Amino acid sequence: MQNNVLILDFGSQYTQLIARRVRELNIFCEIKPYNKLPDDLSSYKAVILSGSPFSVRADDAPHPDLSQIRGKKPLLAVCYGAQYLAHFGGGNVAPSNTREYGRANLSYIKPDEAFFEGVSEGSQVWMSHSDTIQKLPEKGVVLASTHDVEHAAYKIEDESTYAIQFHPEVYHSKDGKKILENFLVNIAGLEQTWTPDAFVDMTVSELKQKIGDDKVVLGLSGGVDSTVAAVLLHKAIGKNLYCIFVNNGLLRKNEFQDVLDQYEHMGLNVKGVDASARFLDALAGESDPEKKRKIIGKVFIDVFDDEAHLVKDVKWLAQGTIYPDVIESVSATGGPSATIKSHHNVGGLPDFMKLEVVEPLKMLFKDEVRRVGKSMGIDDERLGRHPFPGPGLAIRILGDITREKVAILQEVDHIFIQGLRDWGLYDKVWQAGAMLLPVNSVGVMGDERTYEKCVALRAVESTDGMTADWVNLPYEFLQKTSNDIINKVPGVNRVVYDISSKPPATIEWE
Numbered sequence: 001m002q003n004n005v006l007i008l009d010f011g012s013q014y015t016q017l018i019a020r021r022v023r024e025l026n027i028f029c030e031i032k033p034y035n036k037l038p039d040d041l042s043s044y045k046a047v048i049l050s051g052s053p054f055s056v057r058a059d060d061a062p063h064p065d066l067s068q069i070r071g072k073k074p075l076l077a078v079c080y081g082a083q084y085l086a087h088f089g090g091g092n093v094a095p096s097n098t099r100e101y102g103r104a105n106l107s108y109i110k111p112d113e114a115f116f117e118g119v120s121e122g123s124q125v126w127m128s129h130s131d132t133i134q135k136l137p138e139k140g141v142v143l144a145s146t147h148d149v150e151h152a153a154y155k156i157e158d159e160s161t162y163a164i165q166f167h168p169e170v171y172h173s174k175d176g177k178k179i180l181e182n183f184l185v186n187i188a189g190l191e192q193t194w195t196p197d198a199f200v201d202m203t204v205s206e207l208k209q210k211i212g213d214d215k216v217v218l219g220l221s222g223g224v225d226s227t228v229a230a231v232l233l234h235k236a237i238g239k240n241l242y243c244i245f246v247n248n249g250l251l252r253k254n255e256f257q258d259v260l261d262q263y264e265h266m267g268l269n270v271k272g273v274d275a276s277a278r279f280l281d282a283l284a285g286e287s288d289p290e291k292k293r294k295i296i297g298k299v300f301i302d303v304f305d306d307e308a309h310l311v312k313d314v315k316w317l318a319q320g321t322i323y324p325d326v327i328e329s330v331s332a333t334g335g336p337s338a339t340i341k342s343h344h345n346v347g348g349l350p351d352f353m354k355l356e357v358v359e360p361l362k363m364l365f366k367d368e369v370r371r372v373g374k375s376m377g378i379d380d381e382r383l384g385r386h387p388f389p390g391p392g393l394a395i396r397i398l399g400d401i402t403r404e405k406v407a408i409l410q411e412v413d414h415i416f417i418q419g420l421r422d423w424g425l426y427d428k429v430w431q432a433g434a435m436l437l438p439v440n441s442v443g444v445m446g447d448e449r450t451y452e453k454c455v456a457l458r459a460v461e462s463t464d465g466m467t468a469d470w471v472n473l474p475y476e477f478l479q480k481t482s483n484d485i486i487n488k489v490p491g492v493n494r495v496v497y498d499i500s501s502k503p504p505a506t507i508e509w510e
Contacts (some may be wrong), residue, residue, distance in 0.1 A: 230318075
C-alpha cells in the first residue's frame with residue numbers, strides 16, 4: 001500500500017487517537033514503536049511523531065533514528081516530537097515555569113501558511129506538557145503561538161517538516177482534524193481513498209493470497225467482530241472456512257442456541273460445541289481476574305485443538321481480534337506504553353496446535369469494524385449488538401466462579417438488557433451488562449432479614465472502547481429494573497448503578 005502514514009509511538013496515551021483522526025480522513029495509517037522502524041519505508045508517504053510521557057532532557061528519553069525520514073518524507077512532530085526536533089536540532093528545551101496543560105487559544109498564526117489553512121487566530125487547542133521549547137532548532141520558523149507558549153507550532157525551512165506543541169488529535173483541539181488534513185492532504189499529497197469498501201477489497205485479496213486453498217477454523221461468538229471476520233473470510237475462501245461457536249458456560253441467558261439460530265441463514269458453515277462443563281471445572285476456586293482470563297484462554301485453545309483435529313488438513317485459526325484488544329494486551333505494536341489487561345485471543349498459539357493465526361480485523365477500531373460490516377451487507381441488528389467480552393460472565397463475576405453465580409448473573413443480565421430493548425434504550429448505549437459483586441448485604445423481604453448478593457449495572461457510551469462515559473439512564477427505568485431484579489432473581493437483594501468513566505475505570509470490572 002503506497003498511500004500510507006507511519007505513526008511512531010513514543011508511549012503517549014493519545015497515539016491511538018492520532019491513528020483514529022487520520023483514518024477519519026480516509027487515509028490508512030500504521031503505528032510502530034519508535035525503536036522498531038520498518039526496514040522498508042518506501043510505502044509511507046508521511047510520518048507523524050507522537051507525544052510521550054518522557055522528557056527529551058532525560059537520559060532514557062526515546063531517541064529514534066530519523067535519518068531515513070527527516071528531509072526525505074513529510075514529517076509532523078506532535079508535542080514530544082516537536083521538543084525532540086528542537087532539543088536535538090540546535091534548539092533548547094527547558095522545564096516550563098508552570099505545567100502547560102489543558103485548553104489554550106492560538107493568539108498568532110503566520111499569515112498565508114498552508115499548514116494552518118482554514119484555521120483562525122483564537123482557535124482552541126489542547127496542551128499537555130511540562131517542558132517548553134525556548135529556542136527553535138536550526139532553520140526553525142514560528143507558525144503559531146498562544147499567550148503562554150511562543151513556539152506552539154513551527155516548521156523547518158527547506159523541508160516538509162512541521163512541529164506542534166499541542167495535540168491536534170484530541171477533541172478539545174477544535175481545528176485539529178483540519179490541521180491534520182492540511183498536513184496529510186495539502187502538504188504530503190496523500191489521497192483520501194481508505195474506505196470500508198476499499199478495506200474489504202484489499203483484505204479479501206490479501207486473505208486469498210495468504211491462505212490460498214488452505215482450510216481455516218474460526219471461533220464465532222455471536223458478536224460484531226467475529227461475525228465481520230467470518231464474512232470477510234467467507235468472501236475470500238468460501239467453503240474452506242469452518243466456523244465453531246463454543247459455549248463456555250459463561251454466555252448470556254439462552255445465547256448459545258440464539259446465536260446458532262441467527263447464523264443459520266447467513267450461509268456460513270457453523271458448528272456449535274457445548275464445552276461449558278470444561279470451562280467451569282477449570283475455573284473452580286480461582287478468583288484472580290488475570291488468572292481467570294488465562295484459564296479461559298487455555299481451555300479455549302484446547303477446545304479448538306480438539307475441534308481442529310476433526311477438520312482434515314486445517315492450517316489456520318482465525319480470530320476476530322481488533323485494535324483495542326491488541327493495545328490493551330501489549331503496548332500498541334510493542335511500544336513503550338503499559339499493559340492494561342490480557343485478552344484471551346491475543347498473543348498467538350502454542351506450538352502444539354500447529355496452526356497459524358489470521359486476524360483480518362486486528363488494525364480496526366470497533367466503529368470501523370461496524371462500517372466494514374455494513375459495507376458487506378450485514379444487517380444493522382447484528383452490527384448494533386453490544387460488545388460482549390470473550391471471557392464472558394467470568395469477568396463480570398468478581399471472585400470465584402460457580403454454576404450458581406453464573407445462573408444468577410444470567411437472569412440479572414437478561415432483565416437489564418431486555419429492559420433496555422423494551423424501553424428503546426438499547427441502541428443509545430454502546431455496551432451494557434451486570435456485575436455480580438463478591439459481597440452480601442443486609443436486606444428486608446416480607447418482614448424478614450436477608451443477607452444476599454449485590455449486583456451492579458453498567459451502561460456506557462463510546463465509539464471504540466478506548467474511552468467511555470457512563471450513560472444517564474432514566475430514573476424510572478433504573479427503578480423498574482432494580483425492582484424486577486430483586487423480585488425475580490432469588491439471591492439478590494441490592495442493585496447499584498456504576499457511574500464511572502473510562503479512564504480511570506475500565507468498562508468491565510475485571
